[in-house]
Amino acid sequence: MKARSSDGFSSSLWRNPELAASAVSEMRRLAAEAASKTGGQVNFMEVCGTHTMAIAASGMRRLFPGELRMLSGPGCPVCVTSQGDIDRVLALASVPGVIITTFGDMLKVKGSGGLDLHAMRALGSDVRVVYSPLDAVALAEAEPSRQVVFLGVGFETTAPVIAGTVKRVKKSGLKNFSSTAFFKLVPPALELLLRDPENRIHGFMLPGHVSAIIGLEPYRFVAEKYRVPCVVTGFEPLDILSGINMLLRQIVAGKPAVEDEYFRAVPPEGNPAARGLMEEVFTVVPASWRAIGTVKDTGLGFSRAYEYFDAVKRFKIPYSEATEPRGCLCGKILLGKALPPDCPLFGKACTPSSAVGPCMVSSEGACAAWFKYGG
Amino acid sequence: MKPVPGKIVLAHGSGGRLSRELVESVFLKAFSNPALAPLEDSAEVRIPGATLAFTTDSYVVTPVEFPGADIGRVAVCGTVNDLSVKGARPLALSAGFILEEGFSGKMLARIVSSMRRAADEAGVKIVTGDTKVVERGKADGVFINTAGVGLIPKGRRLSSAAVRPGDVVIVSGSLADHGVAVMNARDRLGLESSIKSDAAPLNGLAEAALKVPGVRAMRDITRGGLATVLNEVSAACGLTAEVDEDSVPVSVPARNACALLGLDPLYVANEGKLAVFVSPEAAPRALKAMRAHRYGSAAAIVGRMLKEKKPQVRLNTSIGGARVMLMLEGEQLPRIC
Numbered sequence: 001m002k003a004r005s006s007d008g009f010s011s012s013l014w015r016n017p018e019l020a021a022s023a024v025s026e027m028r029r030l031a032a033e034a035a036s037k038t039g040g041q042v043n044f045m046e047v048c049g050t051h052t053m054a055i056a057a058s059g060m061r062r063l064f065p066g067e068l069r070m071l072s073g074p075g076c077p078v079c080v081t082s083q084g085d086i087d088r089v090l091a092l093a094s095v096p097g098v099i100i101t102t103f104g105d106m107l108k109v110k111g112s113g114g115l116d117l118h119a120m121r122a123l124g125s126d127v128r129v130v131y132s133p134l135d136a137v138a139l140a141e142a143e144p145s146r147q148v149v150f151l152g153v154g155f156e157t158t159a160p161v162i163a164g165t166v167k168r169v170k171k172s173g174l175k176n177f178s179s180t181a182f183f184k185l186v187p188p189a190l191e192l193l194l195r196d197p198e199n200r201i202h203g204f205m206l207p208g209h210v211s212a213i214i215g216l217e218p219y220r221f222v223a224e225k226y227r228v229p230c231v232v233t234g235f236e237p238l239d240i241l242s243g244i245n246m247l248l249r250q251i252v253a254g255k256p257a258v259e260d261e262y263f264r265a266v267p268p269e270g271n272p273a274a275r276g277l278m279e280e281v282f283t284v285v286p287a288s289w290r291a292i293g294t295v296k297d298t299g300l301g302f303s304r305a306y307e308y309f310d311a312v313k314r315f316k317i318p319y320s321e322a323t324e325p326r327g328c329l330c331g332k333i334l335l336g337k338a339l340p341p342d343c344p345l346f347g348k349a350c351t352p353s354s355a356v357g358p359c360m361v362s363s364e365g366a367c368a369a370w371f372k373y374g375g
Numbered sequence: 376m377k378p379v380p381g382k383i384v385l386a387h388g389s390g391g392r393l394s395r396e397l398v399e400s401v402f403l404k405a406f407s408n409p410a411l412a413p414l415e416d417s418a419e420v421r422i423p424g425a426t427l428a429f430t431t432d433s434y435v436v437t438p439v440e441f442p443g444a445d446i447g448r449v450a451v452c453g454t455v456n457d458l459s460v461k462g463a464r465p466l467a468l469s470a471g472f473i474l475e476e477g478f479s480g481k482m483l484a485r486i487v488s489s490m491r492r493a494a495d496e497a498g499v500k501i502v503t504g505d506t507k508v509v510e511r512g513k514a515d516g517v518f519i520n521t522a523g524v525g526l527i528p529k530g531r532r533l534s535s536a537a538v539r540p541g542d543v544v545i546v547s548g549s550l551a552d553h554g555v556a557v558m559n560a561r562d563r564l565g566l567e568s569s570i571k572s573d574a575a576p577l578n579g580l581a582e583a584a585l586k587v588p589g590v591r592a593m594r595d596i597t598r599g600g601l602a603t604v605l606n607e608v609s610a611a612c613g614l615t616a617e618v619d620e621d622s623v624p625v626s627v628p629a630r631n632a633c634a635l636l637g638l639d640p641l642y643v644a645n646e647g648k649l650a651v652f653v654s655p656e657a658a659p660r661a662l663k664a665m666r667a668h669r670y671g672s673a674a675a676i677v678g679r680m681l682k683e684k685k686p687q688v689r690l691n692t693s694i695g696g697a698r699v700m701l702m703l704e705g706e707q708l709p710r711i712c
Contacts, residue, residue: 017621020694057639059696131562237694353386353393363637374699 014236015058023241028065030248035067037251038202043069044247045193045336047186048207049076049364050235056373058237068244071336072359072366074189074289075207077154078105079334079358079365082288083322085153085182086358087111091317092149092180093125098315099143100127101136102151108361112322133165133179140169140177149311150179157209159183159300160274163281166302166309178311183300184287186210187218192292193335194226201336203229203247205240208262213278215270216258223256234262281306290324290358291331330357333366340370347371390598390644391703413611415535416457416595419527426529428463430454431522439486439516441560443552443571446519447486449646451493451501452574453597454523459581460593460649462533463525465499471520472504476511483517497576499523535611535652537591540682543658544616547580547649547665548573548673549624550601554643555632570628575647580668584649587664589657594650600642601677602700604650605688609680616688618678618700641690642703652680 013019034042046052052072055061064070074080090111093100100117107117107129121127126146130136133150140148152162162179169177186207193199206219211232219230229250233243243261250256260266278300287299302310311317324331328350329343340346340359350356352368359365377396386393398414410418417428434450444452451468458465470490474483494501501521553572577595584590594604601623605616618641625633625640633640647670653661658676665671688700 015693017693017695024695053637056698057692058694059690059692059698060694061696063694063696237692237696241694372701 014234014238016238019238020063020241023238023245024063027063027068027241027245027248030245030252031065031067034202034248034251037254040067041069042067042202042248042251043071043200043336044203044205044244045071045073045201046205046240047073047075047190048205048210049079049362049366050209051205051207051233051240052076052366052369053364054235054237054240056369058240059373060237060240070205070244071201071339072333072369073193073204073336074184074334075155075186076359076362076364076366077158077184078109078362079330080184080189080289081109081153081182081358082290082294083112083324084288084319087113087322088312088317088319089151089180090115090117090120092311092315093117093120093127095147095315097146098126099139099146099148100125100151101130101133101139101148102127103131103153104129105362105364106151106153108355109358110325110355110361133162137165137169137174137177140174144176147176147178147314149315150177151182152179153182155184155186155207155210156213156278159282160213160271160277163277166281166306167277169309170306178309178314180311181282181301182287183282184289185284185298185300186214187221188295188298189289190219190222192289192295192298194222194228196335198337201228202251203231205243205247206230206232206258208232208234208239208265211260211262211266211270213271213274215266216260216268219258223258227256229256230258232258232260232262232266234265288319288321291334293321325356328357330359330367333359340367343367389703390603392701395702413534413536415461417461417463417525419461426527427466428458428461428525428527429522430457431520432457433518433520435515435518436557437515437561438557439482441572442556444574444646445486445489446517447490448493449572449574450519450521451490451497452576452646453595454521455493455497455499455576455578456595456647456649458523458525459576459578460533460595461525461527462531462581462585462593463527464582465497465523465525465578467502468494468499468521468523470501470504472506473514473518473520474506474508475514475516476508478516486517486519493574493576497578531585533590533592535592535594535608538608538612538614538652538680539591539654540614540680541655542591542652542680543655543676544605544618544678544680545584545651545653545658545662545665545674546596546601546624546677547577547651547671548647549626549629550596550645550648551625551629551633551638551640551643553646554600554638555629555636557644558636559632570626570632573645573647575670577647577649577670580649580665580670583664583668583671584651584653584661587653587657587661589654590651590661591654592652596645596648596650598644599703600640600644601650602639602641602688603703605678605700606702608650608652609686609688612680613686614680615683615686616678617681618688618690620690620692622675622677624673624675641700655679
């Protein structure tokens with residue numbers, strides 16, 4: 001989609017073919033050199049689902065040198081949510097009088113009973129898609145006799161938005177709004193991967209949006225303690241190609257560091273105001289991850305001062321560990337141990353129209369990206 | 376053949392893969408006949424001395440009025456365009472209304488006069504109609520069905536199956552505006568308001584292109600977007616469709632809106648765009664003829680048809696990569712049209 005300023009069409013510099021070609025030839029040279037230091041194969045992980053989608057949509061996998069493999073990581077919010085938490089969402093949807101408000105992606109994730117929010121809606125639950133938690137607050141104001149629950153799921157990107165919303169609700173005295181806090185933290189997720197003795201990740205392409213909030217400091221341990229290169233990367237095709245080359249250069253130089261390719265959006269210190277909101281409303285808690293289980297200090301839950309707004313507490317929804325769908329490799333895919341085509345269900349029993357696992361459900365899931373764009 | 380679906384889901388109306396499966400497993404099976412079988416935008420009906428094009432479509436847009444157009448304009452243009460892409464000159468249209476109890480009479484009058492204006496522009500009359508009113512809650516404001524007949528001039532044969540290797544794909548202008556405009560209005564997204572529906576009657580533009588010999592097929596790019604049209608044509612002619620991402624016209628506001636919403640502009644609905652499949656020799660003249668028309672001023676060559684062992688629809692990306700474009704899976708924009 002082309003740069004033609006005169007007639008109103010445009011492309012950006014970020015998909016310029018000549019720049020891309022030169023980045024790719026640089027990548028080939030660097031990958032050969034890096035591979036000689038990593039034992040023949042270089043595995044990088046794109047932690048964020050938006051990167052997964054951007055890589056697939058730009059068709060760039062075909063341009064990668066043979067030594068380079070990009071693995072998808074635990075960075076799609078729907079994908080990492082444990083089956084037990086999905087079951088809690090469905091339990092909330094069946095509480096009489098409750099209106100569930102959610103971003104669209106949560107609608108099609110199946111609980112362990114095989115139902116999703118779409119199906120719950122057909123069975124009489126009131127489930128509404130919103131584009132902002134503020135829409136949910138407006139709904140609560142308009143329907144004072146109903147309880148409105150917002151499904152708070154995600155990482156350091158969505159958490160501050162919901163923190164800001166809840167803070168506002170507390171001030172206003174609105175009694176019929178609550179939210180879940182199934183938030184996960186990215187840096188501890190990286191540590192989980194790095195502590196795995198089978199870990200074979202040689203570098204992390206770090207999420208641009210999350211880093212815009214948390215800054216670079218929280219990743220320092222990855223480079224210093226685990227000696228693994230990190231590059232915070234933007235989402236345009238050339239961002240991604242440059243991010244890969246920066247990772248390769250760190251390997252070649254033998255100097256792991258935390259670099260910022262996406263400096264036009266990510267200042268080193270992140271966004272202190274957003275972090276302040278998060279710290280006021282939430283506190284670090286154990287979080288339950290798909291395929292990993294419950295791990296302490298890896299998520300955010302409501303702090304004491306705001307627990308009144310915790311939907312799970314308000315409606316007394318218990319947590320029980322639940323098993324993931326049989327045969328589904330989502331767990332391994334999230335950990336970078338498998339690629340979507342490795343899954344026996346991929347493209348057969350599991351497609352976007354009838355998804356088995358969350359990596360196919362979510363529009364940012366690795367399986368959905370591979371299915372839609374052919375990898 | 377795919378089995379009859381257990382329950383109808385929204386995606387059966389998305390214009391994508393499930394729509395196709397529903398048509399094949401239920402409608403095609405029951406109605407099977409040679410005029411229906413090609414599943415093109417209009418059916419060809421032969422009568423002594425002439426060939427008619429005949430088509431129908433129902434319109435269920437929420438909201439009924441949105442920037443650039445309304446359900447009435449879309450209902451007239453959609454049917455005119457389904458006739459036009461078969462090379463037919465529209466003769467007459469019908470209009471059927473299903474109204475929900477409580478719907479605003481003023482709004483209905485506005486919609487109907489918008490239909491009149493669109494029909495005048497296309498040079499066709501709405502010659503018959505029907506009205507039903509259902510109880511509140513049994514419909515959503517207003518649903519409109521239109522049908523149309525047109526005359527296919529002697530010697531003119533347009534068909535997706537006639538597309539040959541080497542043929543060039545021309546798109547008549549920038550894509551995705553309609554879908555984004557409707558979604559923006561429906562969900563009050565507050566995106567840039569400069570994005571307007573492109574709904575327009577394309578019979579004039581189609582005639583202009585058809586003056587150039589060598590045009591083999593035309594399609595109007597509606598639900599499911601260009602990607603879906605190319606998948607259908609590729610299936611009908613057994614060829615690969617290859618598109619260059621860089622040459623597909625998408626306006627900056629529409630592209631930004633799509634990026635924000637996670638939509639692929641190649642899958643988003645339009646109501647005033649043609650895809651024209653033309654021989655390589657005739658392509659420059661066809662392009663010139665289209666650009667001279669008000670609804671084709673931004674026409675562009677976007678790709679080509681190729682003979683390959685395994686036909687597919689492929690996008691050559693801006694950065695030099697390539698990826699497949701499948702039929703739309705599930706629903707992208709429920710109830711756009």
